[in-house]
Amino acid sequence: MKKMDDLMDKPCSDCGKSLEKKMITQEFEREGVKIQLSGLKAWVCKGCGETYFKPGGADKVANAANSLFELARIEEQHKGAIVAKLN
Numbered sequence: 866m867k868k869m870d871d872l873m874d875k876p877c878s879d880c881g882k883s884l885e886k887k888m889i890t891q892e893f894e895r896e897g898v899k900i901q902l903s904g905l906k907a908w909v910c911k912g913c914g915e916t917y918f919k920p921g922g923a924d925k926v927a928n929a930a931n932s933l934f935e936l937a938r939i940e941e942q943h944k945g946a947i948v949a950k951l952n
Contacts, residue, residue, distance in 0.1 A: 877913060880910060880915070882912025883910075883911050883912075885909055885911055886908055887906075887907060887908070887909045888903075888906060888907075889905050889907045889916065890902065890903035891905060891926060900933045902926060906918075
């Protein structure tokens with residue numbers, strides 16, 4: 866993980882401020898269904914809040930959210946929220 870930590874020593878590509886490693890929550894909504902993924906490791910800009918994941922991380926988050934949306938569709942849970950917490 867040292868290589869990734871070195872990469873995150875670079876400033877934010879949007880505003881140039883520094884990044885800090887944090888555990889975050891991301892929320893998504895589709896067709897009235899809300900998905901919340903919490904406990905995600907990310908680097909967040911101290912200035913503008915832009916979020917960075919290690920390479921491939923954003924795709925994994927999107928795949929997890931899409932899987933939960935599919936579960937909600939199959940189970941006909943069209944209203945309400947689904948929460949997934951990572952430890």
